[in-house]
Amino acid sequence: MKxxxxxxxxxxxxxxxxxxxxxxxxxxxxDRATSTPTTFVQMSAVAENGGGIVRPETRPFGQVAKxxxxxxxxxxxxxxxxxxxxNGKHAIASNLLDGIGFxxxxxxxxxxxxxIISEWILNFLLQPKILTEATRHFTGAVGQLRVPENVLANxxxxxxxxxxxxxxxxxxxxxxxxxxxxxxxxxAQLDAAQNLxxxxxxxxxxxxxxxxxxxHNLGDLLEDARNGLYKPDQFCGxxxxxxxxxxxxxxxxxxxxxxxxxxxxxxxxxxxxxxxVGDIMFNRVNSRELVGKCAVVDESTAGAVFExxxxxxxxxxxxxDPIFVxxxxxxxxGRLQIEKRTRQIIGMATVNRSDLNSFEIVLPxxxxxxxxxxxxxxxxxxxxxxxxMLETRLAEIELLxxxxxxQAFNPPN
Numbered sequence: 001m002k003x004x005x006x007x008x009x010x011x012x013x014x015x016x017x018x019x020x021x022x023x024x025x026x027x028x029x030x031d032r033a034t035s036t037p038t039t040f041v042q043m044s045a046v047a048e049n050g051g052g053i054v055r056p057e058t059r060p061f062g063q064v065a066k067x068x069x070x071x072x073x074x075x076x077x078x079x080x081x082x083x084x085x086x087n088g089k090h091a092i093a094s095n096l097l098d099g100i101g102f103x104x105x106x107x108x109x110x111x112x113x114x115x116i117i118s119e120w121i122l123n124f125l126l127q128p129k130i131l132t133e134a135t136r137h138f139t140g141a142v143g144q145l146r147v148p149e150n151v152l153a154n155x156x157x158x159x160x161x162x163x164x165x166x167x168x169x170x171x172x173x174x175x176x177x178x179x180x181x182x183x184x185x186x187x188a189q190l191d192a193a194q195n196l197x198x199x200x201x202x203x204x205x206x207x208x209x210x211x212x213x214x215x216h217n218l219g220d221l222l223e224d225a226r227n228g229l230y231k232p233d234q235f236c237g238x239x240x241x242x243x244x245x246x247x248x249x250x251x252x253x254x255x256x257x258x259x260x261x262x263x264x265x266x267x268x269x270x271x272x273x274x275x276x277v278g279d280i281m282f283n284r285v286n287s288r289e290l291v292g293k294c295a296v297v298d299e300s301t302a303g304a305v306f307e308x309x310x311x312x313x314x315x316x317x318x319x320x321d322p323i324f325v326x327x328x329x330x331x332x333x334g335r336l337q338i339e340k341r342t343r344q345i346i347g348m349a350t351v352n353r354s355d356l357n358s359f360e361i362v363l364p365x366x367x368x369x370x371x372x373x374x375x376x377x378x379x380x381x382x383x384x385x386x387x388x389m390l391e392t393r394l395a396e397i398e399l400l401x402x403x404x405x406x407q408a409f410n411p412p413n
Contacts, residue, residue, distance in 0.1 A: 018153030034062030041103035119169035201331035219357030292338035
C-alpha cells in the first residue's frame, strides 16, 4: 500500500489538546428512571488498536448512575491504565441509548469542542508516539499505573480546519480498511502455509504406499527408553543445559531454544541422562494437545540432559531412522494413536512406557526411510521459507497504521 503524498495544507495550527476539547466533563443532571435501559461499556468491551466498542451492555440506569464514568454520543473514551492504554483500547462513543452511556472508571473522556471532530481526537491518541509519550508520565503503583488527565490535556496536536479534518479522517478510514484487508489476506496465507507440513505428513502417512509399509511396535525398535532427571531444587541457572517440555515446539518436532535452563549434574547423571545426536526427546507428561510431541536431538541440543516429564527414546538405528520415527509420531496418524493411549492423571495428560512399547509405526526399509527423510526435508524447507516470507510481509503491514497516522498529523510546511 502506498502512503498518500501530503498536499499543501493551509489553515493548520498547533494547539494543546485541552484547548480544543473538554477532558472528563462533568455529568449533567439526568432526569431518568432507575429502570431505564442505559448503555454500559466495560474495558473488555473496547477492542484494541482503536477497533471501537464491540461488546456494549445494557443495564438499568440505577445500576450505573453512580461510581462509573459518564460519556455522551460522540465523546472519545480513552483507557488510562496500563496495559490497556498501550494496547489502544480507545474509541468513539456511538450508538448509545438516548445518547448517553457509562463505563469503566479507567476511562478518560474527551468531548470535542467546536474546532475539532471526534475522529481527529481518536486518531491523534492512537499514534504510537503519543501512547509512548503517555507511558513516560504514568503515576501510581506497579500494576495500577495510569496516565494523568493533565498530561493528555497539554499534548500538542496539529489542527487543520474541520473540513480538512473530515477529509483526512475519511481517507484514513479507507486506508485502514485497506490495511485490514491486506492483513487478513496475508494472515490467511500464513495460516495455510503453517498448515502445509501437517497436511503433507498426513497425505504421506495415509497414502496407499504407506498402507503397504510393514508395521512394528515401537518397543521393538528401541535400544533404550528412560524418563528424565528429577532434581527440582538444583535448577541453579548454571552448569549443563536441561531440556524441558517447553523446549519442544508445537509444530513439526522443531526445537524451541529461546529459553534453556541449566543444572548442576554429576558425571553419573550425565552418562545416564545425557542426550546424543539421534535421540528422540518425547513429552510424556503435558497438556493433551502437547503430550507425545517429540524432537530429534541434533548438534544444537546434544550434550544436554532432560527433565523427568520427558522421555528419551534411543532407537536401533540399523532398522529405524530417528527423524522418520519422530516425524511419524508428530503426524496426524501418530497423534491419533497417542490420543488413544493418553491417560489423565491429576489434571495432566500422560503416556507411559508400556503404552509406547505397543505403539504401532509404519516402517519401510531403512533405505526407504532415509530417502523419505531427505525428500521431506526439502519440502519442509520450502514451506518454512514461505512462512518466513509471509511473516515478514505481515510485519510490514503491521507498521502501516502508525505510518498512516503519522502522515495524517504531519503539519504543512
